[in-house]
Amino acid sequence: MVSLSRRRFLGTAGALAGVLLSACGRDAARRPPPTDAEVIGGLLERELVAGAAVAGVAGAAAIARQDVLHARRLREAAGAMSQRRRSDAGGDLRVALARKQEGVFAYVDSLPRLADPDLRVLVMQLAAGEAAHLAALRIAAGDDPVPDAFAGFSEVPAR
Amino acid sequence: MTERIEELYGTARTDAGYMQAALHVEQVSALAYEVAADGPLEGAERAQALRFAAHERQHAAALETMLFALTVPVREHAGPADLDALLPGLREADRRTSLRGLAALEGAAIAGHQLMGRHLLALDALRTVAAVMAGGAQHLVALRDALGRTPLTFAYETGR
Numbered sequence: 325m326v327s328l329s330r331r332r333f334l335g336t337a338g339a340l341a342g343v344l345l346s347a348c349g350r351d352a353a354r355r356p357p358p359t360d361a362e363v364i365g366g367l368l369e370r371e372l373v374a375g376a377a378v379a380g381v382a383g384a385a386a387i388a389r390q391d392v393l394h395a396r397r398l399r400e401a402a403g404a405m406s407q408r409r410r411s412d413a414g415g416d417l418r419v420a421l422a423r424k425q426e427g428v429f430a431y432v433d434s435l436p437r438l439a440d441p442d443l444r445v446l447v448m449q450l451a452a453g454e455a456a457h458l459a460a461l462r463i464a465a466g467d468d469p470v471p472d473a474f475a476g477f478s479e480v481p482a483r
Numbered sequence: 484m485t486e487r488i489e490e491l492y493g494t495a496r497t498d499a500g501y502m503q504a505a506l507h508v509e510q511v512s513a514l515a516y517e518v519a520a521d522g523p524l525e526g527a528e529r530a531q532a533l534r535f536a537a538h539e540r541q542h543a544a545a546l547e548t549m550l551f552a553l554t555v556p557v558r559e560h561a562g563p564a565d566l567d568a569l570l571p572g573l574r575e576a577d578r579r580t581s582l583r584g585l586a587a588l589e590g591a592a593i594a595g596h597q598l599m600g601r602h603l604l605a606l607d608a609l610r611t612v613a614a615v616m617a618g619g620a621q622h623l624v625a626l627r628d629a630l631g632r633t634p635l636t637f638a639y640e641t642g643r
Binding site: 386387389390393394397428431432433435436438441442444445446447448449450451452453454455456457458459460463469470472473474475476477478 | 534537542610622623637
């Protein structure tokens with residue numbers, strides 16, 4: 325059981341790495357790596373989408389307020405103001421859970437691309453916060469708060 | 484207890500040292516959930532503790548694999564004495580004290596993972612560390628809920 329889960333997790337990690345590498349491609353390899361501000365700017369966009377999806381979900385007012393704080397802090401760190409339109413109207417728990425999960429993936433994926441140790445710690449705090457939001461939303465919905473040992477990473481389908 | 488884990492991380496000087504500290508805490512956490520499940524927790528809380536113990540073993544396995552990748556063999560595994568050192572009194576604790584101890588252990592683990600975010604040189608390894616940390620953050624929410632604590636979440640989850 326444990327070894328199976330371990331293989332599954334490591335396989336997922338390997339598959340994720342493969343996807344990331346193939347996504348980069350030769351052209352991408354010629355480009356300079358993104359700056360910390362660019363990485364944080366991308367996370368801000370993701371945070372705004374997740375925040376919009378959570379707004380209006382029953383029992384999620386505190387989480388929505390924390391999402392506003394996340395976005396404010398990311399905006400400060402990126403030194404930019406996002407103009408992106410929010411894609412979700414909000415109020416749908418399943419959509420909110422999906423967007424939050426994508427947020428966790430994005431925060432974790434970004435870590436090796438951040439040069440500033442302070443920003444890495446910030447992003448880890450935000451990743452933990454988003455993972456905690458997922459658990460709290462599931463509790464509010466009467467679901468298992470922790471269905472996966474790795475906060476959803478074991479469940480990523482291999483590509 | 485938190486101080487003991489801080490000391491453990493404080494002795495780390497290399498990536499392998501940080502990984503070994505994190506591995507030890509995950510192994511002790513698995514033992515702690517098993518002891519709580521065999522002790523004061525009952526019903527759904529007992530079942531959840533057993534599932535969380537299995538999660539902690541998966542976390543430990545992932546960290547152990549990273550240590551192997553660093554060509555560092557893992558010769559020792561945490562045992563009952565290590566649990567007693569980090570969480571003294573857990574075996575005799577009542578339900579609430581057990582849940583509080585488990586929450587403190589999860590919080591200290593999260594703080595340790597975030598310390599690794601600052602100090603690890605092998606940055607790719609941070610993805611696995613962060614996935615373990617995120618799982619721990621979800622455990623912490625479930626424990627806060629069981630304890631009736633509010634809020635369940637914080638904007639910046641530091642484990643503290």
